[in-house]
Amino acid sequence: MPRVLVLFAHPAFEKSRVNRRLVGAIADLDGVTVHDLYEAYPDFRIDVAAEQARLVDHDAIVLQHPFYWYSAPALLKEYLDLVLEHGFAYGSQGHALDGKVLMNATTTGGAEVAYQVGGRNRFTMRQLLAPFDQTAFLCRMTYLAPFVVHGALRLDGHGELDAAERQYRALLVALRDGTLDLGRATEGSRINDLVEDA
Numbered sequence: 001m002p003r004v005l006v007l008f009a010h011p012a013f014e015k016s017r018v019n020r021r022l023v024g025a026i027a028d029l030d031g032v033t034v035h036d037l038y039e040a041y042p043d044f045r046i047d048v049a050a051e052q053a054r055l056v057d058h059d060a061i062v063l064q065h066p067f068y069w070y071s072a073p074a075l076l077k078e079y080l081d082l083v084l085e086h087g088f089a090y091g092s093q094g095h096a097l098d099g100k101v102l103m104n105a106t107t108t109g110g111a112e113v114a115y116q117v118g119g120r121n122r123f124t125m126r127q128l129l130a131p132f133d134q135t136a137f138l139c140r141m142t143y144l145a146p147f148v149v150h151g152a153l154r155l156d157g158h159g160e161l162d163a164a165e166r167q168y169r170a171l172l173v174a175l176r177d178g179t180l181d182l183g184r185a186t187e188g189s190r191i192n193d194l195v196e197d198a
């Protein structure tokens with residue numbers, strides 16, 4: 001069974017509404033490891049060897065985070081800077097991540113309509129997430145379309161958040177069970193609609 005690692009990065013979890021619900025919806029899944037980076041490394045002193053071993057141990061890596069300044073919170077960037085070393089993740093001797101899957105699962109304050117060419121944020125989510133896409137490419141990983149929950153501040157507490165929870169859980173189950181069509185999952189603006197809203 002493919003093993004899924006969720007690298008969760010939220011610098012203010014106590015204030016989180018949406019990521020709290022999403023992470024709560026998947027925490028009990030067998031074959032899914034949730035690793036809370038801000039809890040593990042409040043001082044940003046990342047244990048590189050331990051993190052590399054954790055990556056090797058899993059087949060699919062999900063970067064779950066609120067969208068901050070059109071990217072991820074700082075500790076996730078620090079993680080990538082330190083853990084994806086030359087000779088480990090990339091380079092002629094760096095094959096540890098070959099063939100694994102990488103995906104962002106993110107929540108935005110902005111509405112979906114704002115993330116369009118010509119819209120308020122001028123770029124699509126796929127365009128803004130290009131550094132992650134290219135990082136995966138350099139590490140010979142398969143980068144999937146992101147799971148995105150837009151308009152996080154306006155989502156109503158019941159129907160919409162419940163639906164996002166169900167979709168995220170169904171997605172991680174499909175990743176874990178290998179039932180996701182990886183060809184289709186790499187395309188499109190969001191992966192959300194590829195899974196049944198169970």
Ligand SMILES: Cc1cc2nc3c(=O)[nH]c(=O)nc-3n(C[C@H](O)[C@H](O)[C@H](O)COP(=O)(O)O)c2cc1C
Pocket residue numbers: 010015016017018019020066067068069070071107108109110111152153
């Ligand atoms: C420092 C900071 C930067 C943010 N940058 C963006 C941004 O670039 N685009 C956006 O749509 N929302 C942005 N937001 C809003 C967050 O994405 C939103 O509050 C979050 O996704 C809600 O999830 P949560 O309830 O788990 O905290 C930002 C919020 C903060 C605090």
